Amino acid sequence: MDFGNLTDFLGNKKILVTGATGFIAKILVEKILRIQPNVKKLYLLVRARDAKTANVRLQDEILGKELFKVLREKLGSNFESFMSEKISAIAGDTSYDNLGITAHELDQMFGEIDIVINVAATTKFLERYDMALGVNTFGAKNVVNFAKKCPKIQLLIHVSTAYVCGEKAGLIPEKPLEMGETLNGVSGLDIDFEKKFAEQILSNLKAQQLPENDIKRTMKDLGLERARKYGWPNTYVFTKAMGEMLVGKLRGDLPVVILRPTIVCSTLNEPFPGWVEGCRTIDSVAVIYGKGSLNLFPADKNSVFDLIPADMFVNSIIVSMKAHVNQANLTVYQVGSSYRNPVTFQEMHDLHYNYFAKHPWTNREGNPVKVGKGVVLNNIFIFEIILFLWHYLLQMILFMVTRMGLSDVQRTLFNLDKKLKIAMKLVELYKPYLFFKAIFADTNTERLLITARENSLDENMFNFDSKSINWKEFFVNVHIPAIVKYLF
Template identity: 65%
Template sequence: MDFGSIAEFLRNKTIFVTGATGFIAKILLEKILRVQPNVKRLYLLVRATDANSADSRLRDEVLGKELFKVLREKWGSDFDSFVSEKIIAVAGDASYENLGLAADQIEEMYENIDIVINVAAATKFKERYDVALGVNTLGAKNVVNFAKNCANIELLIHVSTAYVCGEKAGLISENLYAMGETLSGEAALDIDSEKKLIEETIRNLVARKVPEQAIRERMKILGSQRAKLYGWPNTYVFTKAMGEMVIRKLRGNLPVVVMRPTIVCSTLKEPFSGWLEGCRTIDTVTVMYGKGTLSVLSADISSVFDLIPADMFVNSIIVAMKANVNKPCLTIYQVGSSYRNPVSFEVLHGFYLSYFSKNPWSNRDGNPIKIRKCFVLSNILIFEIILILFHFMVQMILNFVTKMGCSNLHQMMLNFEKKLTITTTLVDLYKPYLFFKGIFLDTNTNKLLKTARQNGLDEDMFNFDPECINWQDYIMNVHIPATVRYLF
């Protein structure tokens, strides 16, 4: 197989991408249009009520982003006509049967689509259970059924996450979950029963006239409870794991590739270094650290943070597409860095301290924020006890100064309470990853890279080798500046 012709492989292809307004999908779309302007057609599923709304979201939330500046410069005044010829935004929703598409439109797509790439996902760790199950699990089901109905289908690529492994330690292989498999040893997981549980819970809450805000919170709690019951740390990875189960069960003879990225970060190189959107796992820590709101944390400093730049992950998708098209496959690719080029929490912490000491963020008054080395406690139990005691002490002091009328001390205590609350929330949310002991094997991914290299891979255009990343240079000169620029 000639991997020197990947761009040529994309010529005249009709590709359907779900989750088109998401971070990864945008980078994928830009890459395809930039390396192969003769791609035949790109159908983009946009969550919207009608075609006009879908077009509006495409313009504002995708094509209007700085990410497309290189492509805009290349095409100049012809950019709008170029993308209108290549892209069709279709209004729909992955969580609906038939993806919520209109009957006349779906028939046209069935006839023309060659490749389906499912990037649609609800990525919040504490998402509502009904929303997460709808997109991450039932959405995967709907996409598989859609792809199987395409007359000329060559491949389905499903973007999952490496963290469907839960909190496993040691070497984590590229294996797919069987339907009903759990991590806790509980009785077999039944997705239909989970759906019914959600429906019954909402129906009961509505019948009791519970406010929408309370229903939303109840759905978040239910998702977390069900995830932990079956052995997953949060609703996101739990519902993504069920999505993989659905795909394995329903695919039939459909060629399928499951891509499992680790923590996807800002672009390393393409279309330019340091494009970022949305506050991802590591970015939350970066923002809080740089703004001086994070001075104490609980983590295992030896834990590996498995990072992969977004453009490298997109490259791996395109190369995997070329390698597996029209093959009777069900292949998993874990795309990360922990096995071949690991970087620990301790090292990352050093990068943050160094960067923000030299490049301090300014507060609202224009004064630079002085950064101190974050105190890291490795014992989570002791850390949580300390936080509880601090919360109690602050409340006691606040009650006292309120009675005494000490406004300055009162404000100081409020600020300290705010920092405690932020730290508590952060540790609660990211605890499974601050103490993560797993290393992701990338056997299939590395084999794909080696085969592609041996057969002419243009590594300047499609590199996804984590060993080529200089973490100090990337974090200090690319990722943290990107975080400051786009998220602060």
């Protein structure tokens, strides 16, 4: 198999990308269009009520982003016409049969599509259970069924997450999840029942005419409850795991690749270093620390954080596409760095401290914010007690200050209390990962890389070797400046 002609391989292909307004999908779309202008068509599924709204989202949330500046400069005045020719924004939703696409568009797409890349997901750890099931679980089912209706289909790529392993320790293998498999040995996981159960709970809540916020909170709590019942730490990874199960069960002889990225961070090289969008997992902690609001960290100093730059992950999608087209099997790739190029929490913390000590963030008043090295606590229980005591103390002082009518002091204390609540929420969300004890095996991914190298892979264009990353250089010169620019 010649990987030297990867760009030629993409030529004349018609590809459906779901979740097109998401972080990874945008980088993938930009890359394909930049390296292969002869791609026949990219159908981008956009959650929208009609074609007009889909096109507005295409312009505002995809093509209008700085991510496309290299391609804009390359094409100049031809940019708009080129995009109009190569991209079709399709109004739809993976939560529905046939992806919610109109009958007229379906007739055309079924007969044309060669490859389907499913990137659609809701990545909120504490999403409403009904919504997470709709996109992450049954959305995956609907995408498989859609792909099987395409007579020319050559491959389905399903993007999952490495953290479907939950809080397992040790070496996590690249193997598919079995239908009904649980992480704690509790039997009885029935995906169809989960959907019916969530729908029944939602129906009961609406029948009581409860306020929307109460319904939302209850459905979020339900997702967390169901996830923990079967051994997963949050709704996101639980519903993604069930999505994988359905893909494996329903694919038949459809060629399928399941890609499990670890923590996807800003771009390393393409289309330029340091593009990021949205507060991605670890970045929320970095933002609060850089703003001087976090000096106590609950974490195992030696815990390995598994990171992969977004453009490297996109490269793995394209290379796996070439390797598995028309191959009637299911292959799982875990794309990360913990196995061959690990970085620990202590190393990350030191890099962030050194950066912000030299380049402090300037607040709204124009003052540089000094950060301390901070204290790293290996015991989460002690950390939670400290947070609780701080919160209780602030509440008591706030009560007294309010009684005394000291509005300026009250405002300052209120802001401190708000920051403390955010910190408590972040700790609760990320606790399973601050003391994470697993390493993700990437045997299949390494084998793919070796095979591609032996068959003329252009690594300047398609590198996804995590061993090639210099973490110090990446954090100091690329990633931290990027989150300061885009997220602060």
